Amino acid sequence: MVWRNFGKRFRRAWQSIGLPPIAILIALLLGAVVLWLAGYDPLIAYRAMWQGAFKDLTAVTEVLIKATPLIFIGAGLAIAFRCSIWNIGAEGQFYLGAIAATAAGIYLGSLPRAILMPLVLLLGIAGGAMWGMLAGFLKNRFGANEVVTTIMLNYIAIFITGFLVTGPMIETKGLFPQTPRISENAWLPRFLPPTRLHLGFIIALLLAIILYILLFKTSIGYTIRAVGTNAEAARYAGINVQNNILLAMGISGGAAGLAGAVEVAAISYRLYQLISPGYGFDGIAVSLLVGNNPLGVIFSGILFGALRSGSEVMQMNARVPSVLVLMIQGMVVLSVVAFGVYRAVTMEKEE
Amino acid sequence: MELLPALLFLQSTLAATWRMATPILYAAIGEVFSERAGVLNIGLEGIMLIGAFAAYSTAFETGNLVLGLIAAVLSGLVCGLVFALFTVTIKANQIVVGAAFNMIGMGITGFLYRAFYAESGKVLSLKTFLPLDLPFLSSIPFLGEVLFRHNIMVYATLLLVPAASFVLYKTAFGLSIRAVGEHPKAADTAGINVHRTRYISVLIGTSLAAIGGAFLVLAYADQFVEGIVTGRGFIALAVVVFGGWSPWGAMGTSLLFGVFYALQLRIQAMPNVLIPYQFLQALPYLATLLVLVGLTKRRVRAPKALGIPY
Known part of the structure; x- marks a missing residue:
């Protein structure tokens, strides 16, 4: 049974695993052209980038640390995009998750570790899910286009964060626009010292697997994909489209919120204005790159983590x-589109 | 005595309103053409950034603002060709391509700005388009300040909106655009070249978006900074919807946003304001949300084929 349609399966696997490297190669070539035109030596720049990502164990773990929020966000967005809900608001949902987690980590800091640690993560999920479902509600109730509402909610979330870290939640010394540290009871354990690799990475892998199963092996996932393929037909078939929109926004928002909570609980231990360097936007490309497949997101997340981590070293050393x-990532998305991965996904939908 | 400061506040707010509405209006008018032809371009933000940078670097190097404007239009046309190639010819998902454009716009302008300007030690400001002093009109009290002391790019919107409306509703080409956006198959049967019409509409959209970006450096701020567009491209998308996909509607809605921007700036500039500035900064975005929600009462239907490749 498994081997039926082998050709099609193989083609599909090739499309989701084989094409991205080509797309990345093309994007890097275009990036090299831009580098060269701007008077840089692309080889030196890319060598610095490569070393920044893979030089030694610490570099590799830093890549995985950067990949962690991208895997969370990308896996969640895969669900939304499969439902044809264009959630561009993961950035804001990440911030809401980070806010909720920080608040719990500070104000409930006396709780024992066994309670506080999961609580911080759960509140992060809740914060992100709420911010996402708000856009879902506005779409259902008022027909407000989610592309625009989620982007507006991004700005609002960032301004709320700015307000909190300069006002009500500012650290007691009040020197920097940041909150005090969260209670040590909320810290996620790190393994493999002296690197910073932490439990959040494992949770991200688990979430990607769970969301893959949800999307492809359960009736909930089937319904979500049905709505995404043709909402009208799904409605005639008796599917509650509005509930599925809320669900898709809740899952993708919750995953982004969890990413924010993990960033606070495992890396920064506090909230500050620019805690996300644009993870929410990278996550969009991470999901699209692998045709919105939550499992594939693990690979594209690590790839984008490497690009980001490497580019920071490139800035320092070269x-x-x-x-x-960012430009390279945009080019990656365009080349993937050009190679028809996206069309392959839509063809799959039509079957 | 209490009246005078209030009046001055009103005067400066209203004067800033039109100016603040202008970049959004350019982008929104362009997007009306694009969406009326059935192509949703959420990459406006990135294209505005590219237009702003093209205008800035050209004007900075040549010292000529008009050349800067021309460079912006050219950059918009290039973006439009690529965008149409992907969305019309390749028939890729328009939202995906738009999202990629936003990343590319952010990345390439940020990179080039840092590579050539940010740490170059040069004086980075431009001599922007100055307000035109109109004889007699500019010296009318109150109204003169509000309406007749703007620069040429602001006044140009007075021509742009009726012109756009005329093209869209009174010409054969405008009819083709609307037909292609409503029912491309029927339009095709009637002998309209769907792809060509969509290409032209997308190009109109992206070049106007680039002009909107150029306004920010040539006629508003006097230099480029990373991310200078700060969401105006996205707000323009909301303006198109709320303006009912019509040029005049877009003008009215842009002015509404202009009020929020101007108010936010004015209140921030006032001494002894107790409202945290982040709330003021959030005002235009919050207003966009509320406006979208308010849309439910007077729903104008979107072009039927919007977002669907043909």
Whole structure:
């Protein structure tokens, strides 16, 4: 049974695993052209980037640390995008999760570790899910386009964070625009010292697997995909489209919120204005790159983590502005589109 | 005595309103064409950034603002060709391509700005378009300040909106655009070249978006900074919806946003304001949300084929 449609399965696997490297190669080539035109030596820049990502164990673990929020966010967005809900708001949902987690980590800091640690993560999920479902509600109730509402909610979330870290939640010394540290009872354990690799990475892998099973092996996932393929047909078939929109926004928002909570509980231990360097936007590309497959997100997340981590070293050692990596990521998405991965996914939908 | 400061506040707020509405209006008018033809371009933000940077670098190097504007239009046309190639010819998902454009716009302008300007030690400011002093009109009290002391790019919107409306509703080409956005198959049967019409509409959209970005450096701020567009591209998308996909509607809605931007700036500039500035900064975005929600009362239907490749 498994071997039926082997050709099709193989083609599909190739499309989701084999094409991204080609797409990345093309994007890197285009990036090299831009580097060269701007007067940099692309080879030196890319060598610095490569070393930054893979030089030694610490570099590799830093890549995985950068990949962790991307895997959370990308896996969640895969669900939303499969439902044809264009949630561009993972950035704001990440911030809401980080806010909720920080608040719990500070104000409930006296709780024992066994309670506080999971509580911080759960509240992170709740914060992100609430922010996401707000956009889902506005779509259901008022027909407000989620692309626009989620982007507006991003800005609002960032301003709320700015307000909290300069006002009500500012550290007691009040020197920097940041909150005090959260209670040590909320810290996620790190393994493999002296590196910073932490439990959150394992949780991210688990979430990707769980969301894959949910999407492809359960009736809930089937319904979500049915709504995404053709909402009208799904409605005629008796599926409650609005509930599925809320669910998709809740899952993707919750995953982004969890990413925010993990970032606070495992890396920064506090909240500050720019706690996300744009994870929520990278996550969009991470999901699209692998045709919105939660399992594939593990690979694309690590890849984008490597790009990001490497580009920071490239900026330090080769003096090349790291923001170039955003352009490379955009080019990756475009080349994936050009190679028809996206069309393959839509064809799959039509079957 | 209490009246005078209030009046001055009103005057400066209203004067800033039109100016603040202008970049959004350019982008929104362009997007009306694009969406009326059935192509949703959420990459406006990135394209505005590219337009702003093209205008800035050209004007900075040549010292000529008009050349800067031309460079912005050219950059918009290039973006439009690529966008249409992907969304019309390759028939890729428009939202995916738009999202990629936003990343590319952010990345490439940020990179080039840092590579050539940020730490170059040069004086980075431009001599922007100055307000035109109109004889007699500019010296009318109150109204003169509000309406008649703007720069040429602000006044140009007075031509742009009626022109856009005329093209869209009174010309054969406008009819083709609307037909292609409503029912491409029927339009095709009637002999309209769907792909060509969509290409042209997308190009109109992206070049106007680039002009909107250029406004920010040539006629508003006097230099480029990373992410200078700060969401105006996304707000323009909301303006198109709330304006009912019509140029005049877009104008009205842009002015509404102009009020929020202007108010936010004015209140921030006031001494002894107790409202945290983050709440003021959030005002335009919050207003966008509320406006979208308010849409439910007077729903205008979107072009039927919006977002669907043909």
